[in-house]
Amino acid sequence: MDNRQRFCLEIATQDVKWPKYEENEEEIHKYRNLAKKAVDAGNDGDAKVFIKKYMELEEKRASLEDNKKIAVENTSQIRKMHDKLVEDIQTLEDRKAQIKSTMAVAKTTERLNKIGDTLSKASSVGAKFSSMEEKANRMLGEAQAKAELYAPVVSEADSLAKKYMGATAADIEAELSRLKNV
Numbered sequence: 001m002d003n004r005q006r007f008c009l010e011i012a013t014q015d016v017k018w019p020k021y022e023e024n025e026e027e028i029h030k031y032r033n034l035a036k037k038a039v040d041a042g043n044d045g046d047a048k049v050f051i052k053k054y055m056e057l058e059e060k061r062a063s064l065e066d067n068k069k070i071a072v073e074n075t076s077q078i079r080k081m082h083d084k085l086v087e088d089i090q091t092l093e094d095r096k097a098q099i100k101s102t103m104a105v106a107k108t109t110e111r112l113n114k115i116g117d118t119l120s121k122a123s124s125v126g127a128k129f130s131s132m133e134e135k136a137n138r139m140l141g142e143a144q145a146k147a148e149l150y151a152p153v154v155s156e157a158d159s160l161a162k163k164y165m166g167a168t169a170a171d172i173e174a175e176l177s178r179l180k181n182v
Contacts, residue, residue: 021064028057 031054038047 021068024057024061024064028054
């Protein structure tokens with residue numbers, strides 16, 4: 001039998017014992033009144049039967065009072081135990097929620113660490129790309145320098161002549177005046 005069943009049984013037992021106590025009180029009162037009426041009527045024999053009966057009921061009342069007190073104490077103790085269990089369960093549920101929260105934080109931290117690892121790997125890859133880019137720029141610079149070294153030497157006049165070859169004097173004057181107006 002678990003605690004909830006014991007608690008319910010004890011409450012039910014207490015509820016049953018109280019009406020028996022009240023019924024006993026009513027019976028005692030009834031037989032006491034009947035004894036008084038028998039004495040008033042002059043029937044001492046009948047009065048003795050009623051007195052005997054209510055005295056038996058008074059003895060029973062003492063037993064019922066003891067049972068009632070025990071039931072009240074038991075119910076009180078069971079209620080205290082029940083309240084303590086409810087409190088303990090709530091405490092455990094709170095701890096469970098806290099543990100779940102801690103686990104979630106740990107998992108998030110682990111994910112962030114993985115992202116950090118990925119970023120550090122990416123930055124090392126970026127450094128490798130920068131190194132490759134520097135090497136490519138250096139090779140391009142060397143190639144351009146070699147091209148300038150091996151290029152045929154052209155005089156300034158030759159290069160100006162190429163520029164203006166095929167252009168007439170009128171074209172040159174028109175271009176010159178256009179440049180001046182700008």
